[in-house]
Amino acid sequence: DWYQQKGPLEAYQGTVSAESVAEWYETHGTGLFEQNLRAPLGTTVTNAEIGQTLTSDPTRFWHLNNGITMICTSLTAKNDSAKAPQSRPTTLTVAGASIVNGAQTVRAVARAMHDDGEAAANATLSIKVINTHEDREFGVQVSQAANRQNAIEPRDHIALEPVHQAIKANLRAELRKQYVIKRGEPVAAPETGCSLDELALSLACLHPDAEQAARAASSTENLWEQGPKGSHTVLFKREPSPQKVWRSVLTLRAARSAVYELGSGQNSREAATTEHGGFLVTHLLFQHLGATSIDDPDFDWDSEVLEKIPALVPDLVRRLTHEIVTHYGPRPQIRTAFQTTETCRELAKRVLGDLADGVAVPALPAKERKPRRPNTVPLLVDRRVIKDGAPLQYVALNEPERDAMEEWLVQDERRRQATWVNHRTKPVLWAYDEQQYSPSGLVSKMWADAEWDERPVSNQGTARWYQSDGLSLWNLAERIHSEEAEDEGEA
Template sequence: MFSFEVISQKQLFQYFVHEAAPPQIDLTVRLSHYGLVETPLQAVYGQLSANDVAEWYRKYGNNLFAQNIRNFLGLKSEVNTAIGKSLVESPANFWYFNNGLTILVEKMKKQAIGGADRSVGIFECSGVTVVNGAQTVGTIGRTLVGISEAALQARIIVVDDPNSSMGQLITRASNTQNRIDARNFVALDPQQERIRTELLVSGVNYEYREGETPVESADGFDFIEGIIALACASDEISFVALAKGYVGGLYADITETPYKALFNAGTSSKRLWALVLLGRRIDTYLRKNHDKSSPTVRGTVVHGNRFLMHCILKELEKIHPHDGGSTFTDQEVEASASSMLNKIDAVVQSDYSDAYLARLFKNVSKCTAIRAKVLQ
């Protein structure tokens, strides 16, 4: 027997949001030589067995780091290689060598066992996320074989909502003490998760957190490819120049422009994906069909690819807007790409014949001048 229920589009979207969210993790945590903090937030700190941490990772993997600014980066990084070496070669001293973990939980309750004795305590924790120490947890989980005497320090802080301002402040503060790139703090922007969830409903994989499997396929892309596409589609030549010369400058501060101009509540996930796909089509065509015998054409395709993309997108925009709902024919894309490359090449040969192209296309004022001529 089958039954049917009519649901709204909103209910269907909420279902996908729920399915896309990482599972809630509940752990029984055993700490030795622990201490308690009651205010302003409830917290506990103490020594944690590396054996327990290994079990966590083997069971939950990167879901443990759902609110962290990055996932486990693998065993080949310099830092993680050092962590693994000390774990294997000097397990008795691991506590002294390692910075430990910062864990946020939504709820925590101590088991009655042990009473007031602080030598050992067992804590029931729900809504667990490791906000600092992902590399330690991942390395232990991937390296540890058998039983180890290694221990590490851990602090567990109760925050009702890890996404709250306090949860994000703790995450940011505990990570700025380590070698962290500005790229990692993108994960703290709720717009990134919104875009990921909306795209997932459409079957598109979008990865914005460092450490996640890189995606550049027919059904997915990552943050870097996305922000470059948005920069090239913007009206700001300075954004285009950054996309070529210093892409990190686009997200150096996620609270300021240019990042906020590109990623905000008005950023359409549908449009973003459409721009990425259109950019790939343009890149593929230009790489295969440009005049390889011309030094300036060849140099423009290589060194001016972001500026060239920007001008082609602006030219195509005259046909219809890049709203994610319209598609361009191959003929439209190829005609615009070929025409724009020839126009830029003509201006470069006329006005900048002695210029070093790698620098030319990073120069905002000169790119502005070239754009004025080719898009008139």
């Protein structure tokens, strides 16, 4: 399946076997990518998925992969059929070849052929071959153009989820409101609809567990995380009714407006609560005023919820400030408190309990208690301080561990290599098997696979996985704690 591009520039486009591509890589290695903007990146989630498709579903690989683009300085074609050339394959002989788009695909194909050649050999992929006729400048233009695209963000993948298509259809059918899902779409006027971003924030605040508000406060990117504990999975596991969608969005807007109107509050601590605690304030509004009635068509949401928000927000800000200062000392880390799951849960429980019992805000005590620090992996994921695909390396902590592991590690260097994935339970993608693990879980597996008989029962995995800058995951978490303590200590 191929054709020759008509016009002044000689080019072919067609289909090539995965087996052939793997042979190119085995023969030429990274020389194949001489004029590419980057070499194969190694173990990443995307590359692992490419490899899994090649071995588990090779006949669909052509349909699921973008293929590769190759440039060359000269090209000749030999057709299997002279009378009807395009009915049979053609063989291209090229010189000065360089794959300028698809380096990750080529590397994944080569690895899949090595690991499971019988399955991967059934795969094909598309290829575009362009003859530059030794025009170096044009070759650079092709390479740059082939790799120029707007970045695809995690939020963009969410747009195609069936639940959002259903929300869009039902919101329009029942309430005549628009639901803007994709980035780049014109944003609806406030009275005519809402966006995916707005709804996700609303549902995070509406959720009965304050953890979702804490995640949103740490980074709104957390709202697009998928997986069993990912916020998007949790928030959109069931399609919200049109009424729930619209009421939750109106409440978020009203809360934001009230927090903004409150401004700097009465003192610097309340100002910090106003600045950093908006999502938890909105969570408290939902839980106190009507979260359980949001789907009830007979419940007067306007009078029972929306109209009460302006008066209630200042009270909630004072209560939250009081609770933080009471339980976390006279110089509390207010910003960090609203980004920490356990702290938000405790604050929500106390404030809602006092509201239910009619307890007034008492005077601030002088007692001080050190706040509990969040676990390392959730902290790093929530703060988004490590990019997906960042390399990690296993480093033994002590002499007995090094003695037990080194011989096993040197047998295959991939065993000590991994990459980071912003996943709150399994953030370490092991280069050896391209599977995801928790830091401690992978260390335990490695110890077992190396048959270290005297291995400890447990381990601190975050202290054994190091970034390229020389910091372990644990070191990075400690640095975040220190920086935030310094910042908040000056408040």
